[in-house]
Amino acid sequence: MSSFGIMTLSLENEKSYITEIAKFGEATGFNVYQFVPSSYNPLTEKVSGKVFDKDKNAWYKQDFPIPDFLYDRCYYQDDAHSRQCKNIVEWLKQKEDTVFIGNGLPNKLKLYDVLKASKLNAYIPKSKPVLSAEELLEELSFVNPIMIKPINGSQGNGIYFIKEQNSCIHVRTDKKAKHVEHIFSDKEKFSRWLAQLLQKNDYFSQVYLPLCTAQKQPFDIRALLQKNEQNTWEIVEKGIRLGTEGRIISNLSAGAAVIPFKEWLENAPYTMKSFIETEIDDILTTLPPILEQTFPALFELGVDIGITENGSLWILDVNSKPGRKVILQAYPDLSGKLYRAPLAYAAMLRDGQRRNSNEKTLFY
Template sequence: MRTPVNGELIWVQSGGRITMFLYMSAAAGIPRAAGSRARVSNVVVPVIHAVPKRGVVYRHPTRVSVHHGEISAGPVFAVLAAGDGASFKGNRGDFRAIAATGRSRRAFVYVLPVDRVRTGDWWEGYVRLGPGRWVAIPCPRPEAVYNRIPNRMLERHPVSVHAKHALEELDIPAFNPGYFDKSVIYQIIHQAGLNRYLPESATDLGASALHRLLSRHEGVYLKPTGGSIGHGIMRIDRQGRGFRLAVLKHRRCHVYWADSWKPLWRLVCRHRLPGRYVIQAAVPLIRYQGRPCDFRVLLQKRDGGWTVVGKGVRVAGSNTITTHVPNGGRIASASDVLTSVFGEKGERVNQGVDDMAIACAEAIDAHYGQRLGEMSMDIGVDAGGSPWFFEANSKPMKFDEPDIWTQSLAGILDHLQTLARRTAR
């Protein structure tokens, strides 16, 4: 029998020890003679035909199949989190949503802290029993892993690095490998022959490079190469013979004025964050209801190819230099904005955004050895309808648009399944 039927993975505690079983009801149609044990990922567990009355810690639906008399169940996936054991770090709301999507598809998804990646057959994974209740249970090795280590510092931690190397050594596929560096991404886009989509940029912040770009453009952005949510971004606009400098820190925008180049450079040096910056020419963006806006585009890999899952618009707030919602921006419908600005040509502009996003995603993925499974992009559109690449994020935050968020969860499970199947061949 190849057609999968439904079963349950059950964890039972007895004598201080938790044991995993595969439960199969008599109605499942699998003869008991087919075997009393089943393979789940890399381990073999007992098959039971009645649920114990006491000691059940956790239950999870699964798919069961029999091939040449051998029972197997699964699939089993993990979300890689930072931290130690029960104090694992990451967005637990997102973990909960991913696990719930897996449950709806009978795929077991558990949270795997980096310090729980081991060489043994059984690993310690975390599952949610209720609000705020995450408990550890013995889990098989995952067949594929979704990396959601929540920030760059934790990604660089030796335990995280060791965990990712261990997954590679065990031939367990994982995505995504780490966070992007803006300067590297700009170089990838340029080298792929896609620089027509990239505003003029300099991959390092220096006085000569800044002076050069300011002499060619009315405004420029200075962006930390490893920044997020706009923190540390600066925008400089020429104002007659002087300059206006806006600095975004801790979700507040501060404005300064300089009457010439030298005091401007001193202001930049004073307010920049530690670390590297890139410089990028400011593109005159389309406006919606009087305010500049840009597009947030979510892309995922489906069956080996990149596809646009969805896009939304972020409209700038009244006193900010970015469109990020946490910094005062607001959400708008992409179709409404495109129709409002371009009328009947809106669909053509929309397709141009998609085409550019997919081309850039393919170039970035190729640079990272095809190890990416999703990314989001910030894309601007000018008055002529041309798209402009601003930045890409390897670990997208939750999209506020419910339909995009729901589709993204399904896409994560689809890609995990694809990776698992590819490795099993």
């Protein structure tokens, strides 16, 4: 059988998701492995990780050669271990005998530049790098309030709402179970705080968009897109993330609830519901070809779309390593399809139907 490797930054990451994938290994003709890229030993040309035993429904530690097909589920941060793993993964992408079932996207600002220059530019919030506290304060005098987000961020971490009010700077953020707010009485104190933040991560700014319900609950649409066994894109499903009142993000890690898209749309306050649904599907159909014209071939995308009170749509985020929680909670009957998908796509590539990464793919 062929070998299929799932790469993570820790063998403890995404355990349940990876195990569910592995259960489909035998049916699709794969032995399934998990490993951390930094475990690669150049002397033995092997990695240390785990192999799945279907009969015992268990993982066992093992050293093994780099698998034939790789699924990158590493969420890289700005730490030494992430950089080490990322360098090894980039090296693996150059190996002729290794096939990645999908490639990652660049940081959010590079992605912004591509989308802003595309036919989807009307749906992209204006963004720019945060280079200094002085520059952000100047921007705040024209755009108030404002959001800042980490360029390499994920899962809603490190997002700040900043507003100047009554000669003070109000800064709010969500940290999983709690909402945190700081009020800076003068701009010098705020500048020192922001300077320390910028030393840790690179940030970009966006105009604040009021993406919340009448009850002040933040919400957005999470769509999951994947390539099927015919190498064509599908909109797997769409779900709504509905956050807690007063929060600034609607991520599940911050306590958001999940609602199936159709159910939410039936009760949505918008007068042009059918138009909004059509517009969302047009965005999702147009997006993958735009990305694959610039970046290496992809396998899946998580797309977050926001809607303002007047029905305006905005693309908030595009992720090439999306989670499954929103779709699984809203549509549990799709679990088998979602868990089998990476292996089914790898099987298609293995069976000689792989296309050139520069070739345009169809949308189904």
